[in-house]
Amino acid sequence: MTKWDEAKVLVTGGTRGIGYAVAGLIIESGGQAAIVGTDQGRATLAAHRLDGGQGRAHGIGARIDGTEASAARLVNDAVRAMGGLTAVVNAAGGATVGHALETPWSTWQHDWNVKFWGYFAVIRAAVAHLPAGLGVVVNVLGITGKDPNPRLAAATTINGALRGLTKILADDLAPRRIRVLAVNPGATDTDLLRLMAEGYAALQNISREQALAGLKASGPLGRLPTARDIAQAVVFLLSEEARMITGTSIDIDGGSHRGPA
Numbered sequence: 001m002t003k004w005d006e007a008k009v010l011v012t013g014g015t016r017g018i019g020y021a022v023a024g025l026i027i028e029s030g031g032q033a034a035i036v037g038t039d040q041g042r043a044t045l046a047a048h049r050l051d052g053g054q055g056r057a058h059g060i061g062a063r064i065d066g067t068e069a070s071a072a073r074l075v076n077d078a079v080r081a082m083g084g085l086t087a088v089v090n091a092a093g094g095a096t097v098g099h100a101l102e103t104p105w106s107t108w109q110h111d112w113n114v115k116f117w118g119y120f121a122v123i124r125a126a127v128a129h130l131p132a133g134l135g136v137v138v139n140v141l142g143i144t145g146k147d148p149n150p151r152l153a154a155a156t157t158i159n160g161a162l163r164g165l166t167k168i169l170a171d172d173l174a175p176r177r178i179r180v181l182a183v184n185p186g187a188t189d190t191d192l193l194r195l196m197a198e199g200y201a202a203l204q205n206i207s208r209e210q211a212l213a214g215l216k217a218s219g220p221l222g223r224l225p226t227a228r229d230i231a232q233a234v235v236f237l238l239s240e241e242a243r244m245i246t247g248t249s250i251d252i253d254g255g256s257h258r259g260p261a
């Protein structure tokens with residue numbers, strides 16, 4: 001990527017959790033971030049919290065629904081707000097707890113629309129704006145893309161599909177020296193984790209506290225990554241130091257992944 005003080009990064013899901021932590025590190029490094037969440041008021045507030053009103057964080061309210069039209073609108077808004085675009089971080093999404101055959105069809109479709117089609121549509125709309133030789137895309141996936149989890153059926157399939165997409169887009173964009181990468185968080189301490197704990201509690205007929213404790217103990221390191229832990233890896237991948245890395249992903253899961261890296 002370009003020097004940090006020239007960085008103009010669109011961060012979907014930047015109003016909370018992992019995306020917010022990514023935007024925070026970009027602002028701390030001297031760059032600009034356009035953060036996207038579903039509500040304009042909350043996005044504006046989050047942007048103000050990030051930069052104290054200095055005009056380097058821009059809040060964009062847009063509901064990502066997997067359509068090309070919604071992606072084009074939010075990318076155009078980001079380009080207008082920052083005066084250009086050097087990188088995209090896709091982090092808007094969730095992870096519904098449920099087995100494949102029991103998860104309602106409408107939930108499958110919603111989750112695929114927001115995350116798989118949402119990430120892809122944002123990348124397609126953004127690519128024309130990314131400068132050759134500098135542009136970077138980082139997709140926030142999830143370790144389920146490598147370690148299928150039957151209790152996170154939709155997220156497992158979405159993250160697996162996005163891993164494949166990350167690699168083929170890296171190949172397609174390599175001639176323009178635009179890099180495409182991913183990170184695979186394990187269970188991470190954000191609002192989403194608490195929502196997932198409620199889902200696990202209902203599925204396993206245990207308390208929310210027991211479900212949370214189970215998630216926290218899920219990796220060999222015995223503690224959960226924070227949103228900032230994930231963001232540090234994302235910011236490394238965005239940086240010039242990672243200029244020879246593309247088409248691959250980093251696991252940030254406290255060592256929970258089994259099998260080949």
Ligand SMILES: NC(=O)c1ccc[n+]([C@@H]2O[C@H](COP(=O)([O-])OP(=O)(O)OC[C@H]3O[C@@H](n4cnc5c(N)ncnc54)[C@H](OP(=O)(O)O)[C@@H]3O)[C@@H](O)[C@H]2O)c1
Pocket residue numbers: 012013014015016017018019036037038039042043062063064065091092093094095114115140141142143155184185186187188189190191192193
């Ligand atoms: N936390 C984990 O344990 C974990 C593990 C593996 C992978 N991940 C992945 O990491 C990514 C970020 O997760 P997180 O933990 O940071 O979640 P989070 O704390 O719940 O934050 C989700 C973010 O996405 C935005 N968002 C959600 N749906 C949206 C939509 N339809 N349109 C626009 N914005 C939308 C939210 O914006 P508003 O709230 O402002 O609307 C918020 O900024 C997700 O793709 C998730 O699957 C998380």
